[in-house]
Amino acid sequence: MVPVLDTIWSNNTICKAPSPIHFKTGDKVVQVAQRQTTPGKPLPISIHGNVQYDFLYRSFIDTPYSQKDYQQHTVRTNLTITVRDQYPIRLNTALRLSNSPWFTNFFDVGAQFDQSTYLNHAKQALLEKASRKLMALPDLDQLQQQIRDQADKINALKKKFKSPDPNQQVIKDREMELFRLDKGSAETQLADLSLPSGLDGFDRIVLNKGKAALTDNEKLQQIQREANRRQQTIDSLEAAVRQLQGKYDSLQHSVGSRLSKLRQQVNKAKSLQELNQIGESNELPDESTGFKKFLTNIKSIGVGRTMINYSELTAWNVALTGGHIEYNKNIYAAVAVGKIDYGFRDFFNKNTRQNGQQLAMVRFGVGDIDRKALIFSVFSGRKYSYGSVVSDSVNNYVNVMGYALEAILKKDNNTGASVEVAKTTIPMSGSFKENNGLNSLVNFSDQSNLAISLKGQTVIQPTDTRLSGFFRKSGEHFQSFSLFSYNTDQTAWMIKADQSLFKNRIGIVASLRRNDFTNPFTEKTFKTSTVFKSFQVTIRVPKYPVLSVGYYPGSQLYIIDKDRIRENAYYVMNASLMHQYKAGSVRMLSSLLYNRYASKGTDTGFIAYSGTNYMAAQSVILPKLQLQGLYMFTDQEQMQYNTMELSGDWTVLQTIRVGAGAKYNKILEGAGYWGGRGQLTLTLKAIGMLQFQYDKSYLPTIYQTLFPVEMGRVTWTKFF
Incomplete structure (x- = not known):
């Protein structure tokens, strides 16, 4: 003015x-x-991120295997390396060492172009460009x-x-x-x-x-x-x-x-292509050329150990140690080459079944993969025929080759569908030439090595109802880098509905699914035709407690006979009532929880295969002090006991925080057991955050007693 x-x-x-x-x-x-x-001269390279060291000790482990004095060292780094203030790269490393006979000792390195950060920079640049133009x-x-x-x-x-x-x-x-x-x-x-x-x-x-x-x-x-x-x-x-x-x-x-x-x-805007369209519609065209224009159309690019998720019938949730690149502007192209594993390396590493698996894949198509596209994929490689016996021979592998055609149609982020059809070679351990394996790729009268997948989601706007689901049908000889069970004609499906009522005060989520447990190593204790049901209802009314009730299936792995892995499914029912409020100027949190889990004793090797927990907790939250009190009653098939706990956390200084607590467990008509916890956190600018934790708790036994388990942890984290 x-x-x-x-x-x-x-x-x-x-x-x-x-x-x-x-x-x-x-x-x-x-x-x-x-x-x-005046913007200064861009730095040739800048590095930000964090490094973390974690040491974990447990005196005893009982699930999914038994071990005493377990120790594990983990070092992780997460770095964002920016080249010339323009090109962000994420570099992640992970090192794990343990004394477990089942867990892998490994060192992983992975680098990926940080498309998300690059997109944010492009958004800011477009807004500044628009501001300069309009203000001038x-x-x-x-x-x-x-x-x-x-x-x-x-x-x-x-x-x-x-x-x-x-x-x-x-x-x-x-x-x-x-x-x-x-x-x-x-x-x-x-x-x-x-x-x-x-x-x-x-x-x-x-x-x-x-x-x-x-x-x-x-x-x-x-x-x-x-x-x-x-x-x-x-x-x-x-x-x-x-x-x-x-x-x-x-x-x-x-x-x-x-x-x-x-x-x-x-x-x-969810992508650089969408951002460029917005710019052009506002007379702000993308003026980048050469390498920057190429990066604008890159969906993902990475080297080292990275995750790839291409399609349901080709390669999904696969850890690739090698390189991959995905490009999309009017045409779609992707290439991935390297050794593979599936992220579930634990329990199966002391043999060589993970070593030597490999994947080579090429995808080509037309359209925008985030809107409308038609993509053809060809993949080849070698993978182990996973079974339930850990000590399988190193030679127990199969060669895989196949192709797939996928059609994608998306209206927006909430509404879309895709259809995919794939055909592969039949399982064989020898070479394709020796077994005439490639003939099965063009034998269209044979549908045993054929699979189809349908996925979709939508929102019904008048009622704000969200629906999603998938259907997958695969022949007994179909194989890919996403599925593991062979010689089985499989049908899997899932439908899910999410409904909000009364201005989001009530939320209902329900789903049905069949044959959706796909761990390749396990013997199933349930029929593959079993339909699993789940639902959850949450009621949130301002100034009143939040009520949540859920019923859903769970899955538990355990090892028997030292080399066989079994997967047990069971149902869990949870109910909670939580209320945040103030008593004067003091913040309070009151909680009531109910938990029930159930399975058949003949289906599991666990002592506590069925039980119910009741818990009441109260927290008092002050600016520098938090106090927690807890009471829990555990009612299991062979034992009932009470647990009482009182603990507190105090911020002594801005750099020092201490915590301590005591636990008392009492078996009905039995003995009592004391436990507790302690914690110290130091946050110093020079060295970062250093945290020490100790906890002593108890596990039930078949002798109607409680077995002590001590856990210690040292964690160091530094941001820079």
Whole structure:
């Protein structure tokens, strides 16, 4: 706004566009130019991220195998390396060492182009570009210059208001004229005034002052007329400035509205291609060329150990140690080559079944994979025929080759569908040439090595109902890098519904699924035709406790006979009632929980194959102190016991936090057992965060007693 006399005028800009600021000090409007920061020379490379070391000790493990004095060391680094302030790369490393006979000792390194950060940088650049363009419109510049010119005129005119009172100024000028000369010069000056003779010096001065006073009155009238004229000019200029500022504010508001609308579109963009379309529709075309333009169309690129997820019937959730690249602009292309594993290396590493697996895959198509596309895939490699016996021979592998055609159609992020058909070679351990294995790829009358997959999701807007599901049918000889069971004609499906009611105060999620447990190593204790059901209801009413009730299946692995792995499925029912509130100025959290899990004793080797837990907890949260109290009753098939716990965490200093607690377990009509916990956290700028933890708890046994388990942990984390 522009000041009228005592108000402040400033030119507020959008998105940090440089512009001068005018403001008033006293009676003067001052113009100060905003400092424009000139971007410095980009750094060749900058590194940010964190490194973490973790040591874990457990005196005893019982699931999914038994071991005493388990120890594990883990070192992880997560780095973001930015090249020339433009190209972000994520570098992750992981090292794990343990004394377990089942867990793998490994060191992984993976690097990927950080498309998410690159997209955020592109969004910010587009908004700044739009701001510069809109704020540099000729009309805005012209109005801004006119306002500056008028403000300068006002400043010049108002500067004269700083002069002394006109009467005082006239007297001062006359006195200086009369007394600035020495005595001799003064007499000469008085003689020249042509006054009557015979008057002494004093009379001369008085008469002369009387004569000068008449001239001064005339001067005062002239000064007043000039001041009035100058004030009228100032008033006119200020009225003109207000009118110009009104036009400027209106135009600037229009620019701000356009930028606000553009910002909403930009924030919703999920890809660089979508962002470029937004820019072009707003006359802000992408001006990048060469390598930057190529990166704009990259979906993913990585080397080392990274995860790839291509399609349901080719390769999904596969850990690739090698390289991959995925490109999409009108055409779609992807290549992946390397050794593979499936992320479930634990329990199966002391043999060589994970070593030597490999994948080579090429995908090509047309369209936008995030909207509408048709993609053809060819894949080949070698994988082990996973079974339930851990000690399988290293030679128990199969060669895999196949192709797939996938059609993708998406309306937006909430609505879309895909259909995929794939055909592969039949399982064989020898070479394709020796077994004429490639013939099965073109034998279309044989559907035993054929598979089909359908996936979809949508939102019913009037009721805000979210639906999703999939269907997969595969022949007994079909194989890929996503499925593991051979010689089985499989049918798997899942449907899920998510419904909100009463302005999101009630949420309901329900699903049905069949044959969706796909761990390749396990013997199933359930029929593959079993339909698993799950649902969850959550009720949130402001100022009242939150109620949540859920019923869903669970799955547990365990090892039998030292080399066989079994997967047990069971149902879990949970209910919780939680309330956050204040007692005076103290924050409180009260909780009630109910948990029930059930399976058949003939289906599992666990002692506690069925049981119910009841728990009540109370937390008192102060600025530097948190207190927790807990009571739990456990009712299992062969034993019932109570657990009581009291603990607290205190922030001693900004850099020191300590915690301690005591637990008491009491078996009904049996013995009592004491446990507890302790924790110390140091947060120091020089070394990072260092945390020490100790916990002693108990596990039930077949002898109706509790077995002590101690756990210790040391964690160091440093951000930079």
